[in-house]
Amino acid sequence: xxxxxxxxxxxxxxxxxxxxxxxxxxxxxxxxxxxxxxxxxxxxxxxxxxxxxxxxxxxxxxxxxxxxxxxxxxxxxxxxxxxxxxxxxxxxxxxxxxxxxxxxxxxxxxxxxxxxxxxxxxxxxxxxxxxxxxxxxxxxxxxxxxxxxxxxxxxxxxxxxxx
Numbered sequence: 001x002x003x004x005x006x007x008x009x010x011x012x013x014x015x016x017x018x019x020x021x022x023x024x025x026x027x028x029x030x031x032x033x034x035x036x037x038x039x040x041x042x043x044x045x046x047x048x049x050x051x052x053x054x055x056x057x058x059x060x061x062x063x064x065x066x067x068x069x070x071x072x073x074x075x076x077x078x079x080x081x082x083x084x085x086x087x088x089x090x091x092x093x094x095x096x097x098x099x100x101x102x103x104x105x106x107x108x109x110x111x112x113x114x115x116x117x118x119x120x121x122x123x124x125x126x127x128x129x130x131x132x133x134x135x136x137x138x139x140x141x142x143x144x145x146x147x148x149x150x151x152x153x154x155x156x157x158x159x160x161x162x163x
Contacts, residue, residue: 019093027087046074066110088118
């Protein structure tokens with residue numbers, strides 16, 4: 001839409017945007033160490049543990065590689081039912097985003113865009129391992145970012161592209 005004076009295209013070109021250039025699995029592992037014993041009926045629900053980390057690195061002036069690292073396991077009594085490690089990444093281009101805003105955009109919005117795909121990979125791997133699919137609850141990347149910033153402030157370090 002134009003604004004009547006012919007500057008609509010220029011305004012759109014100056015609007016902040018994030019472009020996902022490509023998404024990919026960097027590393028993935030799924031283990032089912034006690035199969036076939038672990039695939040039988042269980043007396044109680046397993047204890048499921050999940051760890052989430054976000055890392056990023058600048059590739060070019062406006063391009064950032066962002067990684068979501070998901071590690072998880074399911075344990076019943078003292079037996080491991082399954083374990084997984086996923087390093088899922090994407091290359092993002094930030095357009096018309098100020099340098100002061102780039103850090104939260106890279107560490108919050110980019111992982112938010114990647115997460116549904118990483119979640120589906122984990123769910124399918126767990127299902128293919130003989131278990132019901134594990135759908136990881138949505139992750140509040142803004143809360144993770146704020147938590148990491150407070151940890152960094154308490155330690156006196158400078159913020160980096162990792163949480």
